[in-house]
Amino acid sequence: MGQCVTKCKNPTSSLGSKSGDKEGGSKSHHKKGGHKEEQHAPCSKAIGELSNGTKALEVTMETPVISAMMGEPHRDMGLDGNGLSMLRIEELFYCYKDEHEDAILEEGMEMFCIDLCVDPAEFRVLVLAWKFQAATMCKFTRKEFTDGCKAIKADSLEGICSSFPVMLLDAKGEENFKDLYRFTFQFGLDADEGQRSLQRDIAIALWRLVFTQNSPAILEHWLDFLSENPSSIRGISRDTWNMFLNFTQAIGPDLSNYSEEEAWPSLFDTFVEWELERRKKEEEQMAKEEEGRCTDSECSPTTDRLETEGSRGSQTWGGH
Structure with a gap:
C-alpha cells in the first residue's frame, strides 16, 4: 500500500515489484482449499472512466460475486444499519485474499488497486489505508478490510471509488490530517x-x-x-x-x-x-x-548617473 516502501524496500517501486511484471487486470486469482478450486477474475467493472482517466477492466465473473463487486442487488445479502451488505464485503475480501493467509497481501493489494483504477503510489491509497486503519503496508487483514468498508460506508468497488472525494476532503481537516500524519509513521514501520x-x-x-x-x-x-x-x-x-x-x-x-x-x-x-x-x-x-x-561600459550605476547629469547640464547651459 502507498508505495509499498516497507515491504519492497524501495521507495520508488510500486506494488508487486518483487514478483516482476504483472499481466494487469487480466490475471486471475486461484485459491486452493479443501474443496474444489475456485477461480476469481479481477473484480472490476465500471461505466466509462474514473476521474484519473484509467479505463476499468472487463469482468468475467458471475453473480453473486460480481454483484458484490459492483454493488448490484442480490438476494439474501443481510444489510446493516447503513444499508451495507456484509456478504458483499466478505466476497470482495475473498476476491483478493491470499490463498495461504487470511489477509490481502502484496499481490492481492496490487490487483485491488488496479481494479480501483488507482496508482498504488498515490495519496488516495494512503488515505484508504488510514481509513482502514491498516497496521502494515501491502496488507489488509480481514478485520481491517471489513471494518474499513463499514467506516467509509462502501461494500463494492464502485462504492469505494465514489468515497474517495469524501475521504480526501476529510483528510484536509486539521485534526484529521494530524491523525493521518501520525498514522503514516506507524504504517511505514516494518x-x-x-x-x-x-x-x-x-x-x-x-x-x-x-x-x-x-x-x-x-x-x-x-x-x-x-x-x-x-x-x-x-x-x-x-x-x-x-x-x-x-x-x-x-x-x-x-x-x-x-x-x-x-x-x-x-x-x-x-x-x-x-x-x-x-x-x-x-x-x-x-x-x-x-x-x-555588469561591465563598466554597460551597467555601471556611476557612469549612467554621470552621463545623465552631464546631459542635463548641457541642456541647462544651452538654454541660457
Missing part, C-alpha cells in the same frame, strides 16, 4: 522486524506522500537536507516525525522565528543551521553572477 524508526529513504518518500494535498514551503529544503546528509541521518524517530508537523506550522519560511532554546529535536537545529548557510551561499553566488553580467 512490524515483522520490530522497527521503531523509519529508514531515511522511506521517511522521505512518506513525507512527500502525506503532504500531497498541502505541501509546506520548507518541505523540499528539509528533504534535500536529509538526502544530502545520509551518513549522519540513518533513521527518523517517531518524535522527529511528529515534531516536524509542528515545525511546519510554527516556523515561518524564512526560519527567523526558530529558536534553539525551544524543545525542538537536535536534528532541527542542524537543519536550520544547514539551511541558513545554504541560503547565504546562494545569495553570494547570485550577487557574483549579477556582478559578472
Whole structure:
C-alpha cells in the first residue's frame, strides 16, 4: 500500500515489484482449499472512466460475486444499519485474499488497486489505508478490510471509488490530517522486524506522500537536507516525525522565528543551521553572477548617473 516502501524496500517501486511484471487486470486469482478450486477474475467493472482517466477492466465473473463487486442487488445479502451488505464485503475480501493467509497481501493489494483504477503510489491509497486503519503496508487483514468498508460506508468497488472525494476532503481537516500524519509513521514501520524508526529513504518518500494535498514551503529544503546528509541521518524517530508537523506550522519560511532554546529535536537545529548557510551561499553566488553580467561600459550605476547629469547640464547651459 502507498508505495509499498516497507515491504519492497524501495521507495520508488510500486506494488508487486518483487514478483516482476504483472499481466494487469487480466490475471486471475486461484485459491486452493479443501474443496474444489475456485477461480476469481479481477473484480472490476465500471461505466466509462474514473476521474484519473484509467479505463476499468472487463469482468468475467458471475453473480453473486460480481454483484458484490459492483454493488448490484442480490438476494439474501443481510444489510446493516447503513444499508451495507456484509456478504458483499466478505466476497470482495475473498476476491483478493491470499490463498495461504487470511489477509490481502502484496499481490492481492496490487490487483485491488488496479481494479480501483488507482496508482498504488498515490495519496488516495494512503488515505484508504488510514481509513482502514491498516497496521502494515501491502496488507489488509480481514478485520481491517471489513471494518474499513463499514467506516467509509462502501461494500463494492464502485462504492469505494465514489468515497474517495469524501475521504480526501476529510483528510484536509486539521485534526484529521494530524491523525493521518501520525498514522503514516506507524504504517511505514516494518512490524515483522520490530522497527521503531523509519529508514531515511522511506521517511522521505512518506513525507512527500502525506503532504500531497498541502505541501509546506520548507518541505523540499528539509528533504534535500536529509538526502544530502545520509551518513549522519540513518533513521527518523517517531518524535522527529511528529515534531516536524509542528515545525511546519510554527516556523515561518524564512526560519527567523526558530529558536534553539525551544524543545525542538537536535536534528532541527542542524537543519536550520544547514539551511541558513545554504541560503547565504546562494545569495553570494547570485550577487557574483549579477556582478559578472555588469561591465563598466554597460551597467555601471556611476557612469549612467554621470552621463545623465552631464546631459542635463548641457541642456541647462544651452538654454541660457
